Amino acid sequence: MSFVKIVSLSLSAILVENFIFVRFLGICPFLGVSKKTDTAVGMSLSVIFVMTVSSAATYIVNRFVLVPFDLGYMRTVAFILIIASLVQFVELFLMKSVPALFHALGIYLPLITTNCAVLGVALLNVKKELDFLGSVINGFMSGVGFAIAMIIFSSIREHLEESDHPKAFEGFPIALISASLLSLAFMGFQGLSIFN
Amino acid sequence: MTGILSAILTLGLLGLLFGLLLAVSSKIFSVERDEKADRISECLPGANCGACGFAGCSNLAAAISEGKAEVNSCRVGGTECAEKIADIMGVKAEAAAKITAYVKCRGGDRAKRKFNYDGIRDCVAASKVAGGPLECSYGCLGFGTCVSVCEYNAIRIEKGVAIVHAENCKACGKCVKACPRHIISLQKDPKDINISCSSHLKGIYLRKICDIGCLGCSLCAKACPNGAITIEDNLAQIDREKCVSCGACVKVCPRHLISDASESFSEEIKSEKEGSI
Numbered sequence: 001m002s003f004v005k006i007v008s009l010s011l012s013a014i015l016v017e018n019f020i021f022v023r024f025l026g027i028c029p030f031l032g033v034s035k036k037t038d039t040a041v042g043m044s045l046s047v048i049f050v051m052t053v054s055s056a057a058t059y060i061v062n063r064f065v066l067v068p069f070d071l072g073y074m075r076t077v078a079f080i081l082i083i084a085s086l087v088q089f090v091e092l093f094l095m096k097s098v099p100a101l102f103h104a105l106g107i108y109l110p111l112i113t114t115n116c117a118v119l120g121v122a123l124l125n126v127k128k129e130l131d132f133l134g135s136v137i138n139g140f141m142s143g144v145g146f147a148i149a150m151i152i153f154s155s156i157r158e159h160l161e162e163s164d165h166p167k168a169f170e171g172f173p174i175a176l177i178s179a180s181l182l183s184l185a186f187m188g189f190q191g192l193s194i195f196n
Numbered sequence: 197m198t199g200i201l202s203a204i205l206t207l208g209l210l211g212l213l214f215g216l217l218l219a220v221s222s223k224i225f226s227v228e229r230d231e232k233a234d235r236i237s238e239c240l241p242g243a244n245c246g247a248c249g250f251a252g253c254s255n256l257a258a259a260i261s262e263g264k265a266e267v268n269s270c271r272v273g274g275t276e277c278a279e280k281i282a283d284i285m286g287v288k289a290e291a292a293a294k295i296t297a298y299v300k301c302r303g304g305d306r307a308k309r310k311f312n313y314d315g316i317r318d319c320v321a322a323s324k325v326a327g328g329p330l331e332c333s334y335g336c337l338g339f340g341t342c343v344s345v346c347e348y349n350a351i352r353i354e355k356g357v358a359i360v361h362a363e364n365c366k367a368c369g370k371c372v373k374a375c376p377r378h379i380i381s382l383q384k385d386p387k388d389i390n391i392s393c394s395s396h397l398k399g400i401y402l403r404k405i406c407d408i409g410c411l412g413c414s415l416c417a418k419a420c421p422n423g424a425i426t427i428e429d430n431l432a433q434i435d436r437e438k439c440v441s442c443g444a445c446v447k448v449c450p451r452h453l454i455s456d457a458s459e460s461f462s463e464e465i466k467s468e469k470e471g472s473i
C-alpha cells in the first residue's frame with residue numbers, strides 16, 4: 001500500500017466520510033456523551049481504540065472464515081458477535097493489567113459494545129475491499145474523525161450552556177440544531193476524492 | 197441445505213469460541229473486588245453530586261473502604277448514612293457535622309428599591325440591570341435563582357428574601373455558586389452565629405435604604421466576651437475560632453440581625469420580649 005493511498009484513505013475517513021457528520025452513524029454517543037469536553041475526549045479515545053482493534057479482528061474473520069465458507073450474507077451477525085465479545089475481552093483485560101487505563105476508558109467501553117459506528121467501520125472495510133493494513137488504517141482514522149466531531153461538538157455545547165437562547169430550545173433541541181449546522185460544514189467535503 | 201448447515205456450524209463455532217475465550221479470560225483476568233466498597237456504595241445516596249470531593253459515590257466508597265476518607269464524608273447522606281457505613285467499617289461514627297447553607301441578608305421587602313424591575317424573574321438577570329433593582333448593592337434580590345438550583349427544596353423566598361430551611365439543606369453548595377450577590381455561604385454547624393447582612397455601605401447611608409441592615413454600630417463587638425466580633429468596612433465580622441456561640445451579641449443587636457441558622461436565639465428573644473410586655 002503506497003503512502004499516497006494511505007494519506008488519501010486517512011483524509012477521506014476523517015473529513016469526507018466523517019462518521020458522525022456525513023454518515024450519521026454513532027449519533028447516540030455523539031449526543032449523549034458530548035456535554036463536557038473531558039468525557040468526550042475519553043469516549044473518543046475508547047472509540048478510536050475499539051474501531052482499530054475491531055477492524056483488524058473483523059478483517060481476519062471475514063477473510064479466513066466468512067469468505068471461504070461463502071457466508072457473506074451472515075457478515076452483519078458475525079461482526080456484531082465479534083465486536084461485542086472483543087470489547088468484553090478488552091474490558092476484562094484492561095481491568096486486570098492496566099487499571100489506570102480501565103478507569104479512564106472503562107465506563108465508555110460498554111457503551112461502544114453495540115455501537116453502530118464501530119459495526120459500520122467493519123462493514124465498510126469489506127465493502128471497500130481493503131486489505132489488512134488498509135482496514136486497520138481506515139478503522140483508526142474513522143475513530144480520529146469521530147474524535148474530532150466529538151471534541152468540536154462538546155466544546156460548542158459547553159458554550160451553548162452559557163449562551164442566551166429561547167427557553168423552548170434549551171438542552172436537546174439547541175444541541176440538535178447546532179449538530180445539523182456543524183454537519184453542513186462537513187458536507188462541504190462531499191464528493192471530494194483525494195489522489196485517486 | 198448445505199448452505200444452512202455450514203452457516204449454522206460456522207457461526208455456532210465462532211460463538212462457542214468467543215464464549216470460551218470470554219469464560220477463560222474472566223477467570224484469568226479476574227480482579228478481587230473489595231466487598232466493603234460495594235456494600236458502602238449501596239449505603240450512599242448515589243446522587244454523584246461530588247460534594248465530598250470525590251468524583252462520584254463509587255469513588256468515595258472505594259476511598260472509605262481503603263481508609264482514605266472518613267465514614268461521615270457524605271454530606272447528603274447525613275448521620276444515618278454515616279452510621280450504616282461505620283457499621284460496615286467496624287468503627288464508631290461520630291455524627292457528621294450538619295453543614296448548612298446560610299443567606300447573609302434579611303433585607304427583602306424591608307430594603308428600598310431603586311426602580312421597579314419588570315424583567316426576567318432571575319437574580320442574575322436582575323443584577324445586570326443598573327446594578328440590580330435594590331438600592332443596596334449587596335442585598336438579596338429575592339428572585340429565587342438559589343431556589344431554582346436547589347434540588348432538595350431547602351430554600352424559599354419569604355418576605356422577598358431567600359431563607360434556607362436547615363432541616364432540608366444537604367450543603368451541596370449549588371446555591372452558593374448560583375447567587376450573583378455571593379451572600380450565601382456554607383456554615384459548619386447550625387449553632388454557628390451569623391451576621392445576617394452583607395452590606396459594606398456606611399451606616400448613615402444604609403439606614404435610609406434598608407430597615408434591617410448592619411450599621412456597623414459595634415454594640416455586638418463590645419458585648420462579645422471573647423472579642424470574636426470586629427467591625428470591618430462597616431460590617432460586623434465573626435471570628436469562628438474565637439466564637440463560642442454564647443449569644444451575647446444576639447441580644448444587643450439593635451437590628452436583630454444576628455442569629456444562628458436554626459434561629460433558636462431569636463426565638464428566645466421573642467419570647468423574652470413577649471414575656472416583658
